[in-house]
Amino acid sequence: xxxxxxxxxxxxxxxxxxxxxxxxxxxxxxxxxxxxxxxxxxxxxxxxxxxxxxxxxxxxxxxxxxxxxxxxxxxxxxxxxxxxxxxxxxxxxxxxxxxxxxxxxxxxxxxxxxxxxxxxxxxxxxxxxxxxxxxxxxxxxxxxxxxxxxxxxxxxxxxxxxxxxxxxxxxxxxxxxxxxx
Amino acid sequence: xxxxxxxxxxxxxxxxxxxxxxxxxxxxxxxxxxxxxxxxxxxxxxxxxxxxxxxxxxxxxxxxxxxxxxxxxxxxxxxxxxxxxxxxxxxxxxxxxxxxxxxxxxxxxxxxxxxxxxxxxxxxxxxxxxxxxxxxxxxxxxxxxxxxxxxxxxxxxxxxxxxxxxxxxxxxxxxxxxxxxxxxxxxxxxxxxxxxxxxxxxxxxxxxxxxxxxxxxxxxxxxxxxxxxxxxxxxxxxxxxxxxxxxxxxxxxxxxxxxxxxxxxxxxxxxxxxxxxxxxxxxxxxxxxxx
Numbered sequence: 503x504x505x506x507x508x509x510x511x512x513x514x515x516x517x518x519x520x521x522x523x524x525x526x527x528x529x530x531x532x533x534x535x536x537x538x539x540x541x542x543x544x545x546x547x548x549x550x551x552x553x554x555x556x557x558x559x560x561x562x563x564x565x566x567x568x569x570x571x572x573x574x575x576x577x578x579x580x581x582x583x584x585x586x587x588x589x590x591x592x593x594x595x596x597x598x599x600x601x602x603x604x605x606x607x608x609x610x611x612x613x614x615x616x617x618x619x620x621x622x623x624x625x626x627x628x629x630x631x632x633x634x635x636x637x638x639x640x641x642x643x644x645x646x647x648x649x650x651x652x653x654x655x656x657x658x659x660x661x662x663x664x665x666x667x668x669x670x671x672x673x674x675x676x677x678x679x680x681x682x683x
Numbered sequence: 684x685x686x687x688x689x690x691x692x693x694x695x696x697x698x699x700x701x702x703x704x705x706x707x708x709x710x711x712x713x714x715x716x717x718x719x720x721x722x723x724x725x726x727x728x729x730x731x732x733x734x735x736x737x738x739x740x741x742x743x744x745x746x747x748x749x750x751x752x753x754x755x756x757x758x759x760x761x762x763x764x765x766x767x768x769x770x771x772x773x774x775x776x777x778x779x780x781x782x783x784x785x786x787x788x789x790x791x792x793x794x795x796x797x798x799x800x801x802x803x804x805x806x807x808x809x810x811x812x813x814x815x816x817x818x819x820x821x822x823x824x825x826x827x828x829x830x831x832x833x834x835x836x837x838x839x840x841x842x843x844x845x846x847x848x849x850x851x852x853x854x855x856x857x858x859x860x861x862x863x864x865x866x867x868x869x870x871x872x873x874x875x876x877x878x879x880x881x882x883x884x885x886x887x888x889x890x891x892x893x894x895x896x897x898x899x900x901x902x903x904x905x906x907x908x909x910x911x912x913x914x915x916x917x918x919x920x921x922x923x924x925x926x927x928x929x930x931x932x933x934x935x936x937x938x939x940x941x942x943x944x945x946x947x948x949x950x951x952x953x954x955x956x957x958x959x960x961x962x963x964x965x966x967x968x969x970x971x972x973x974x
Binding site: 508509512515516523524526527532554607608611622623626627629657663 | 692
């Protein structure tokens with residue numbers, strides 16, 4: 503095992519749980535999330551010598567988001583599946599409320615476009631600034647603001663999510679304009 | 684349950700937890716892994732022309748072994764239930780071949796893979812299966828009594844599968860087994876869950892010297908990285924930091940991630956409460972407050 507392999511192994515062990523959750527929020531499907539993450543890690547490994555001393559997790563997350571957008575760009579028919587109730591595994595009764603909240607949110611996310619989902623996940627789950635989100639998605643700050651605004655509007659309209667989303671206003675909550683070095 | 688979007692996202696993201704990718708698969712066998720995933724999805728849709736004998740076959744009283752018979756050597760018990768057949772796994776040391784043979788003897792084309800996992804996942808069905816419904820058309824999970832401590836929440840313990848009557852197709856099932864000494868886990872649970880290496884300890888939140896003393900007491904070894912880094916470092920270089928994250932890697936081996944104190948205080952990982960009579964392994968000096 504080369505030194506690069508060992509470093510990559512440690513990187514995967516340390517980041518896979520976090521990135522798998524990001525992938526799941528992006529696509530709403532655990533199998534697909536795993537597939538997308540595998541693609542992202544494979545591409546990260548290929549670029550490891552170049553990026554390992556920088557911020558490999560940010561790099562992998564960027565690859566992951568792009569892989570997710572590419573996936574739906576190539577397979578627009580899959581968007582139609584998003585109206586289905588998501589597969590979230592077997593559950594026990596006392597988790598019903600928790601499950602309801604998750605179902606509502608995952609369902610609502612699935613109704614967003616892939617780019618809208620990416621903006622919501624990067625801004626409000628990964629907690630990136632608008633500038634960082636723009637940098638990761640290779641779009642302008644204005645595009646992020648507009649996309650976030652549209653996405654939040656859609657989420658706000660989802661039954662059960664209005665209160666959770668109502669207080670958020672794109673560009674006024676965490677948009678500090680910082681750019682990751 | 685939190686009431687804001689960030690909290691809801693963080694909570695929903697937990698549903699993404701499933702079988703992690705093994706590094707080996709990603710680097711060398713990525714395509715093989717991908718085929719497994721595709722195969723599983725295809726089986727769900729009953730496509731690819733791999734139509735095999737169905738559970739309906741069992742109901743017609745063929746030469747299949749009788750329901751309720753325990754294939755002791757195979758480590759799986761089949762039982763006819765309303766809506767199909769349950770297969771409960773009760774021997775995590777059983778070989779995949781013997782498990783697969785037991786399914787084939789019951790007319791079920793189920794591919795079994797037994798993967799090394801951290802202790803609390805041994806014997807469990809690893810991949811997420813659909814919520815059982817009144818008339819399932821796909822393979823669903825059979826859960827045991829009580830709950831299992833998972834990453835952040837108590838989850839049902841999947842101990843078997845329900846193959847619905849009339850099911851056609853193949854399915855790939857992953858079962859957790861104990862890892863051999865030195866063997867890397869394919870999947871690991873929260874390190875503080877009951878049965879895991881850091882259960883009933885205060886390693887998370889401890890300073891590096893405190894954690895090192897506790898590891899010696901526990902008979903564990905660790906690799907160390909600084910938060911956000913992928914480079915293994917000597918723990919003596921992690922001055923002023925605390926243990927912010929732990930990943931079980933193999934029996935007795937952990938990957939510990941050191942956080943700056945402020946970062947740990949802002950995003951504490953949380954630990955499962957100690958639910959056994961085992962002594963709590965703690966440092967003599969106070970560590971950073973756990974949530």
